[in-house]
Amino acid sequence: MKDFNYHSAKDSKEASKLSSSNSAFLAGGMTTIPSMKLGLASYKDLIDIKNIKKLSGIKVSGKSVTIGATTKHVEVANSKEVKKAIPSLANLAEGIGDPQVRNRGTIGGSVANNDPSADYPSACIALNATIHTNDRKIEASKFFKGMFETALKKGELIEAIEFQIPEKSSYQKHPNPASRYAVVGVYVAKHKKDINVAVTGAKPCVYNDRDLSKALSNSFSSSSIQNMELDSSEMNSDIHASAEYRASLVVTQAKKAVDAC
Amino acid sequence: MRKVTLEINGKKVEKEVQDNTLLSTFLRDYLNLTGTHIGCDTSQCGACVVHVNGNSLKSCTALAADIDGSKVTTIEGLATNGKMHPMQEAFKKLHGLQCGFCTPGMVMSAVDLLQKNKKPSDTEIRDWLEGNICRCTGYQNIVAAVKEAATKM
Numbered sequence: 001m002k003d004f005n006y007h008s009a010k011d012s013k014e015a016s017k018l019s020s021s022n023s024a025f026l027a028g029g030m031t032t033i034p035s036m037k038l039g040l041a042s043y044k045d046l047i048d049i050k051n052i053k054k055l056s057g058i059k060v061s062g063k064s065v066t067i068g069a070t071t072k073h074v075e076v077a078n079s080k081e082v083k084k085a086i087p088s089l090a091n092l093a094e095g096i097g098d099p100q101v102r103n104r105g106t107i108g109g110s111v112a113n114n115d116p117s118a119d120y121p122s123a124c125i126a127l128n129a130t131i132h133t134n135d136r137k138i139e140a141s142k143f144f145k146g147m148f149e150t151a152l153k154k155g156e157l158i159e160a161i162e163f164q165i166p167e168k169s170s171y172q173k174h175p176n177p178a179s180r181y182a183v184v185g186v187y188v189a190k191h192k193k194d195i196n197v198a199v200t201g202a203k204p205c206v207y208n209d210r211d212l213s214k215a216l217s218n219s220f221s222s223s224s225i226q227n228m229e230l231d232s233s234e235m236n237s238d239i240h241a242s243a244e245y246r247a248s249l250v251v252t253q254a255k256k257a258v259d260a261c
Numbered sequence: 262m263r264k265v266t267l268e269i270n271g272k273k274v275e276k277e278v279q280d281n282t283l284l285s286t287f288l289r290d291y292l293n294l295t296g297t298h299i300g301c302d303t304s305q306c307g308a309c310v311v312h313v314n315g316n317s318l319k320s321c322t323a324l325a326a327d328i329d330g331s332k333v334t335t336i337e338g339l340a341t342n343g344k345m346h347p348m349q350e351a352f353k354k355l356h357g358l359q360c361g362f363c364t365p366g367m368v369m370s371a372v373d374l375l376q377k378n379k380k381p382s383d384t385e386i387r388d389w390l391e392g393n394i395c396r397c398t399g400y401q402n403i404v405a406a407v408k409e410a411a412t413k414m
Contacts, residue, residue: 006263006280006326026327033283033322034304046280048327074316098392099370100307103316104323178305180391 001037008048012055012134012157018047019155025049027070027109030101055108055159060085066132066162069108077102086127088169088187092119095173097180108158111143114150114205116236117181121206122171125198126187127163134159147204166191170260172253173201176240183241186253188261190220197254202235202246212254222255265329269294270338284320284328285309288335296336296365300394307393310366310373311335317373319392336365339372347413348372348406357406359397367393371407375414381407 006026009015015025023045026032035041049055055070060081067076076082076093083090096102096110096119110120111131123129124140131138134157143151152158166189173185182201186209189196197212215225232247241249266275269292276291285302288294288311297320300308304322311320312334339346348368351357358364367390374381374389381389386407387400395403 001281001283003279003281006324008327029322029324029327030304033324037302046324050327098307099373099389100310100317100319100392101304104318 002039002042004036004043005045006048007045008051011052012049012159015047015049015052015157016134016155018045020045021154023047025112025157028072028105030097030105030109031113031115032109049157058082062165064162064164065089066160067107068160069158070106071108073097073102073105073107074099076107085165086163086169088171088189089123089127089163092123092171092187095119095175095180107161111161112150112152112158114144114148115181116147116204116206117176117183117185117201118206119171119173119182119185119200122182122185122187122198122200123163124161125206125208126169126171126189126196127166128191128194128196129164130162131158132160132162133157141208144206149205164191168261170257172256172260174249174253184246184249184253186250186257188216188254188257190216190261195220199250202250204236209250209254212251216258220258220261222258225251225254225258263326265325267328267330268332270334278325280324280326282325284311284313284323284325284333287325288320288333294335294337298362298365300362300366305392305394306363307366307370308363310369310393312369312373315376317370334369336369339368346372348375348410351406351410351413352403355402355406355409357398357403358395363393363395367395367403371403371410374407375411379414380411383408
């Protein structure tokens with residue numbers, strides 16, 4: 001791994017001040033460190049944000065669950081408040097990677113990285129999340145821009161993610177058996193006013209499947225999407241799954257999610 | 262370079278490290294604690310699992326600098342007064358290893374499981390060991406060893 005300068009920031013202000021065009025924030029490091037070791041990324045400065053106390057923790061109000069950026073997956077998975085307010089979110093966290101990744105990896109890191117197969121971005125879309133940064137609030141629908149791309153500006157730091165509590169919801173994924181990343185993951189959430197069907201793993205970036213949500217708006221049952229065939233032309237194709245298989249998996253996982261709601 | 266202060270297997274350790282020194286490198290090359298193995302070096306195989314502040318992590322994917330001030334337990338820290346830890350005993354008794362390369366990580370990961378779940382089912386053990394890969398045993402005896410250890414811990 002190439003040399004870099006490690007900094008531990010005391011607060012968001014200091015973290016932002018230390019950042020440059022050649023720096024990265026370090027939370028759990030579950031992607032950043034392997035990427036740097038493999039030479040896929042290199043930075044002059046790594047700014048550790050784990051010691052910023054304000055960035056960790058879970059708050060539940062009547063309408064939303066707000067999770068600090070450096071809250072670890074294991075904390076979300078085990079949180080009684082999250083299990084009560086949005087059980088599917090705790091369930092999603094429990095299914096990320098392996099225990100050692102969950103002990104270390106953070107929600108903010110996952111969302112900022114926007115891996116096309118990551119789990120949390122689908123939760124943000126399905127649960128009408130608001131991404132709170134040190135500078136502004138960004139709606140999830142405007143946050144995820146493309147493969148590994150987000151609306152974050154250089155030096156902008158995610159502080160917390162606020163999820164809207166749905167009436168019912170479920171996240172179902174077909175995991176890659178080695179990495180536990182989603183080959184396809186579908187997060188269905190029924191809110192008072194809308195239904196979201198957020199899909200991860202299928203396309204270069206997480207998206208809300210309007211065809212499925214429209215069909216479910218007419219009748220919220222798995223039979224209403226039973227025979228749907230999705231356009232696979234923009235779907236990912238690799239050694240794990242062809243685009244056509246992924247298109248089929250989206251419907252299968254969506255049906256499972258609706259049945260589990 | 263920076264100075265880190267850690268408690269490793271109950272002993273205070275102070276060393277100068279490079280900012281990019283991995284915890285696995287620190288343990289093996291700086292402290293000669295070579296029981297922590299480096300297998301894949303890409304955080305998949307779990308041979309490098311140690312405990313930091315009571316939780317298991319993959320030491321090939323953590324910086325020595327960013328765990329400054331923590332308590333670390335490695336496989337060398339499990340035995341007490343020359344007596345093996347019940348998990349080590351169980352792995353030995355039930356042949357939970359063949360070549361032994363993955364064993365330190367398996368044992369450290371399994372000890373963390375039993376700290377959190379005293380009586381895990383077979384499925385829970387297999388789920389938990391998701392991040393530890395053994396290429397010899399087929400896992401049957403590893404699962405049996407963890408179950409055996411659960412009755413002794």
